[in-house]
Amino acid sequence: MKLLTAPMAERIVLEAAKPARAVLIELSECYGQVLAENIYADRDQPSTDRSAMDGIAISFSSWQKGTHNFRIEGIQKAGIAQKKLSKKDGCFEIMTGAVIPQGCDCVIPVEMVNIIKGRAIIKTDTKINRFQFIRKQGSEYKKGTLLLEEGTEIGPTHIAVAAAVGKDKVAVYSPKIAVIDTGDELVDVNKPIKLHQTRRSNAYALEALFHCHGFRAVTKFHLSDNILKLEANITWILANYDVIVLSGGVSIGKFDFVPQVLTKLNIKNLFHKVAQRPGRPLWFGVSQSGQTVFGLPGNPVSTIVCASRYVLPHLKKSCGFKNFTPLVKLAKSIKRNPRLTLLLPVSINTSREVRLVGYAGSGDYSALTESDGFVQIARGKGVLKKGTKVRFFKW
Amino acid sequence: MKLLTAPMAERIVLEAAKPARAVLIELSECYGQVLAENIYADRDQPSTDRSAMDGIAISFSSWQKGTHNFRIEGIQKAGIAQKKLSKKDGCFEIMTGAVIPQGCDCVIPVEMVNIIKGRAIIKTDTKINRFQFIRKQGSEYKKGTLLLEEGTEIGPTHIAVAAAVGKDKVAVYSPKIAVIDTGDELVDVNKPIKLHQTRRSNAYALEALFHCHGFRAVTKFHLSDNILKLEANITWILANYDVIVLSGGVSIGKFDFVPQVLTKLNIKNLFHKVAQRPGRPLWFGVSQSGQTVFGLPGNPVSTIVCASRYVLPHLKKSCGFKNFTPLVKLAKSIKRNPRLTLLLPVSINTSREVRLVGYAGSGDYSALTESDGFVQIARGKGVLKKGTKVRFFKW
Numbered sequence A, B: 001m002k003l004l005t006a007p008m009a010e011r012i013v014l015e016a017a018k019p020a021r022a023v024l025i026e027l028s029e030c031y032g033q034v035l036a037e038n039i040y041a042d043r044d045q046p047s048t049d050r051s052a053m054d055g056i057a058i059s060f061s062s063w064q065k066g067t068h069n070f071r072i073e074g075i076q077k078a079g080i081a082q083k084k085l086s087k088k089d090g091c092f093e094i095m096t097g098a099v100i101p102q103g104c105d106c107v108i109p110v111e112m113v114n115i116i117k118g119r120a121i122i123k124t125d126t127k128i129n130r131f132q133f134i135r136k137q138g139s140e141y142k143k144g145t146l147l148l149e150e151g152t153e154i155g156p157t158h159i160a161v162a163a164a165v166g167k168d169k170v171a172v173y174s175p176k177i178a179v180i181d182t183g184d185e186l187v188d189v190n191k192p193i194k195l196h197q198t199r200r201s202n203a204y205a206l207e208a209l210f211h212c213h214g215f216r217a218v219t220k221f222h223l224s225d226n227i228l229k230l231e232a233n234i235t236w237i238l239a240n241y242d243v244i245v246l247s248g249g250v251s252i253g254k255f256d257f258v259p260q261v262l263t264k265l266n267i268k269n270l271f272h273k274v275a276q277r278p279g280r281p282l283w284f285g286v287s288q289s290g291q292t293v294f295g296l297p298g299n300p301v302s303t304i305v306c307a308s309r310y311v312l313p314h315l316k317k318s319c320g321f322k323n324f325t326p327l328v329k330l331a332k333s334i335k336r337n338p339r340l341t342l343l344l345p346v347s348i349n350t351s352r353e354v355r356l357v358g359y360a361g362s363g364d365y366s367a368l369t370e371s372d373g374f375v376q377i378a379r380g381k382g383v384l385k386k387g388t389k390v391r392f393f394k395w
Helices: A006-015 A060-064 A156-164 A201-212 A227-240 A258-264 A300-318 B006-015 B060-064 B156-164 B201-212 B227-240 B258-264 B300-318
Strands: A022-026 A055-058 A069-076 A090-094 A106-109 A113-116 A119-122 A146-148 A169-173 A177-182 A218-223 A243-247 A268-272 A274-277 A283-286 A292-296 A327-330 A341-348 A353-356 A373-377 A389-394 B022-026 B055-058 B069-076 B090-094 B106-109 B113-116 B119-122 B146-148 B169-173 B177-182 B218-223 B243-247 B268-272 B274-277 B283-286 B292-296 B327-330 B341-348 B353-356 B373-377 B389-394
Touching (some): A006 A268, A006 A300, A006 A341, A055 A060, A055 A069, A146 A156, A156 B201, A156 B300, A177 A201, A177 A227, A201 A218, A201 B156, A218 A227, A227 A243, A243 A300, A258 A268, A258 A292, A292 A300, A300 A341, A300 A389, A300 B156, A341 A389, B006 B268, B006 B274, B006 B283, B006 B341, B055 B060, B055 B069, B177 B227, B201 B300, B218 B227, B227 B258, B258 B283, B258 B292, B292 B300, B300 B341, B300 B373, B300 B389, B341 B389
Parallel strands (some): A177 A218, A177 A243, A243 A292, A274 A341, B069 B090
Antiparallel strands (some): A055 A106, A268 A283, A327 A389, A341 A353, B022 B169, B055 B106, B069 B119, B113 B119, B268 B283, B327 B389, B341 B353, B341 B373, B373 B389
C-alpha cells in the first residue's frame, strides 16, 4: 500500500481549515492569541502638538527678534488643557507630553534655561529652531490609520497600541477545541492509580500545546473503549466544538474503535496513515457540518508531534495567522529515510543549531523534556550534512 | 558626570534578585511559568512490563520448543489487571500498553499472526526473540528519578510529565508585581478622552510583557503626579508586592517626583541613569524589606526596552530560571555609539537575521508592532559589520 506523503497530508489539513469563531475578551487577557479584527487609530497621534522635552515653550519669532529673557506666564503640565500665551515675550514652563500652548511654536529644554524670579533666561550659545522638540499632531499616525491587522499574533507592543486607541476589549480567534483521550487504561491525574493503569498525560500535553500557541478554548474529555459510549459522546462533542482532537484508538488493535465510530458518525475520512515516523497511523476527517477531526496515535511522542505538525498549522490557518516555520541548522549529519518523513525531537542552542534528543520507541514524555521541538527531515536517500537548514517546529 | 554602563546596571539588577515567592496552581494553568519544585517519578515507568504492540503474548520457551499454534486463553486489554497463562501452549491476545500476562515473555505483532477459531497461528518465516515488543518495567525511568527540575520554564512536555506522575497541582514562582504608571495626562483605556490627554498604554505593555514571559501575578495601578498621594500609595504597594515597576516621572521635569518619593520611603537607590539609548533615566533601588523598585522612563520605547532588558532578567533570576539570551545576525552593518549602549528594535526573519525597525524619537508603540524584540549593540567605535552576532531580546 502506498502511503500518503507528509507534505500531501499537510496540504489536506490546511485546505480543510475554515475561518475560526471569534470572541471578545479583555485586553489584558489577549496576549499570545490571534487578533480577529483590524484596529484603527481613533484619533491623530499625537492628538495635538505636544512637547518632547521638559523646558519652556516660546514663540520663535520673539527669539528671532532678539528676546532671550522671557516672563513665565504659567505652567503647561502634561494632562491639562491648552493654555494661551498672552504676551509675545512670555513663555510657559512645559513638561514632556504636554500640549504646546497657543502662541508657542518652539520648546527649549530645561538644561538650556536659567529660571530666576519668574523669568526664564536662555543660556548663551543656545541654538534654536522653529518647531524644535515639538511632536506635531498626527506625525506618528493619522486618525483612521490601520494600526493592527487581523491575524496578528498579539504581543506586548500590540496590546499597547490597542490600549492607546481605547480598545479595552478586543476580538480574538478562539476555535472551540475538544481534546479527547481514549483508552480504558487511563486514569485522571488526581485519582489513585493501579499498577496496570496509566495517567492521562496526552490530554494535558495537547491542552498545553494549544494553550502555549494562543488557543485557550480547550476542553479535555476522557472516553472509554466502548463503541456505543464513543458514538454518543463524540456526537455531543461534534455539536459543541469546532475542532476535535482524539488521542489513541486509531491503530489496528482490537479496541481501536475510533476510525469506525467516526465513519459511522458521517465524518468523511480524508486520510488515514501518513508516510512519516513517528505518527504513521494519523487519521483526519471532516464532519458534514464542517468540524475537523484529528485522530492522533496514542503514543506520547506521536501525539505531540502530530498535534504540532498538523493540528497547530490547521488552527493557525483557520485564524488567518501569518505563520512561518523557522529554519535551524543541523549540528550533526542525519541519515534520511527513503520512504518516511522523519519528525525528530531536537534541542536548540543560542546559535540556532539543533541536536537530536533520543527517546525510546515507546516515547515517554520525560525524554522529550530535554527537547525544544522537532525538525522535519524529508524522505530521501543519503545523509543531510551538518549545517543543513531544516524546518523547526517549537513545542 | 560619568554614567553607569549598561553591563554594570545589569549586574546590579541581577545581584539584587532574591528568591521569588511560589504558589500552587492547577496543572492546566502553569504553561509558560517557572517551576518552583523538583518533580520526581512516583513509580517506575512503565509501572510493569507492558506490551509495545497489538498482537499476542506467549511464553518464548514454547515457541523454542516448536509450538507455532497457540490456544487463546483470553484478552489482556490495556487497563486491566495482569492475567495468568494457564498452559504453556496458551497465549493471550494483547493490546499496546497492556500488562504482560504472567507466564508470558514475548509479544508477537498482530500482522504476524492468523487468528482462527480461538487459536493464534504464527505465520511462517516469522522471527521471534525473547522479550520482544515488551517495554520492561522501569526501562524509561525508576521510581524516585528527578524528572523536572526547579527553575524549568514549563512547556507542554513538562506538563505531560507532571500529569504522568500524578501532579494535578504544581508549584510555580509567582512574584507579585505592581505596575504603576504615573502622570496626570493618563486616562483609563475605557474612559472618554480629551485632546490633551493620553491613554495608559505603558501599563498594558508592561503587564503583557510580564504575562508573555510567564509572570502572571501582575496588578496595574495609576498614580497622579502628587507627592503626598504618591507616598501614600507606594507605601501601601510596597507592603503588598515584591517587585514594583514604575513608568514615568523619573526624568528631570518639574513633576518628576518619583525619585524623591522613593528616597523618602527609604528605597535605597542603587543607580539612576545608565549609559544607554533609549532608557537613560532608568532608576533602580531596593527597599529595606527587600522589594526591588524599578523607575522606568515614561517614553513608550524606553519603557518596554528597559522592562525587557532589566526587569525580566531580574524576575527570571529570582525564579532560578536558566535563562539564555539567543544570538542573532545583523542583516546590515550598524554604527556603534562611542559612549552609549544601543538597544535597537529589530524584526527577525526565518534565518535569524535581524533588521532595524525605525521609530520616531518619541517612540509610539505603533512603530514597534513591526519588531520582534531588540538587539544590544555594545558601545564602542566604528561599525558592527553585517553578519555580526549580537544578543537578542524578544518582546
